[in-house]
Amino acid sequence: MSESPAIFIENAVLDFPVVKSSGALLKEIFVRRNSAKSKNFYRAVDNVSLSIRKGEVVGLIGPNGAGKSTLLRMMAGIYAPDEGKIVINGKVSLLAGLGAGFQKNLTGRENIYLAGSIYGIEYQKLNSLVPAIVVFSGIGDFIDQPIRTYSSGMRARLAFSIASALSPEILLIDEVMSVGDSAFREKSKNRILEMVKSDATVVIVSHNAQLLRDICDRVICLSKGKVDLDTDQPREAILRYRELSEAA
Numbered sequence: 001m002s003e004s005p006a007i008f009i010e011n012a013v014l015d016f017p018v019v020k021s022s023g024a025l026l027k028e029i030f031v032r033r034n035s036a037k038s039k040n041f042y043r044a045v046d047n048v049s050l051s052i053r054k055g056e057v058v059g060l061i062g063p064n065g066a067g068k069s070t071l072l073r074m075m076a077g078i079y080a081p082d083e084g085k086i087v088i089n090g091k092v093s094l095l096a097g098l099g100a101g102f103q104k105n106l107t108g109r110e111n112i113y114l115a116g117s118i119y120g121i122e123y124q125k126l127n128s129l130v131p132a133i134v135v136f137s138g139i140g141d142f143i144d145q146p147i148r149t150y151s152s153g154m155r156a157r158l159a160f161s162i163a164s165a166l167s168p169e170i171l172l173i174d175e176v177m178s179v180g181d182s183a184f185r186e187k188s189k190n191r192i193l194e195m196v197k198s199d200a201t202v203v204i205v206s207h208n209a210q211l212l213r214d215i216c217d218r219v220i221c222l223s224k225g226k227v228d229l230d231t232d233q234p235r236e237a238i239l240r241y242r243e244l245s246e247a248a
Contacts, residue, residue, distance in 0.1 A: 004089065006170050006201035007052040007075055011084035014045040014070060044070045045081070046225035054090070054169075055199040057192065059212040059234065061241045062222035063248050068205045071222070072096065072172050075203060090169030090201065091119070095159055095176045104148040108139065108158050111147060115162050129165050136191075137161040138184060157184055164191050171195065173204040189215055209238045 018040045045067050052058050060068045073079050074086055076094040102111050112133055116126035134143050137158045142150065150158070156176050163171060171192075192202050192215055206212060212219055212234045219237035221229040221244070229240045 005051045006054045008087040010049050012048045012081040013083035015041045016044050017041045056217050057202045059216040059219040060205045063245045066222040067225040092170045093163045093168035094172045096174035102147045108143040119166050133161045133165045170201045
């Protein structure tokens, strides 16, 4: 395993305004970026520092509102820190939300080609990957139906199949592996382990204790935007998460 960091975070801070309306996330981002900081904000990520090596599988766990998904999106470059710094060394793929990034009126097959073009994969190479992506996803003839006709599990399976097949150097996963049947979850787990053998880095947000124990080299427990525990013993982090959840 290489010792150079794939992800380096130093004293990262991110504040969000308290938005009383049910406005969309884009509105929230616009407000935060285009107004002077008011008293009505909360600290989503609070002075976080960590380093993740190439080839490492790291789990993020914590109670609701702990900052897990926000930190993952900072790693993906969606949010920039208000303070501190984040250095990413490698091509990143983010799997977050059911069907996030899909064009719902396009077919599954068309979305594969769209994703490949976004990641800069040459057409000929992408063409050779498509059959394996379709087989791995297990969605069969639905691959030529619009994404809008897919169930949440089908979207999640296709999203994971695409992201893992495009060989990202850093794969960020937010709860996607909790969707779908047990057979596909087992296939996904094995695919992640295969990727790590090629020195890929994986960061996964999940509340699935068994998954974290099975695949993670480290688990980081977050609480109120801070790192509460960073350990190479997943069981310890899971127990700490349960303690924090019960105390909330």
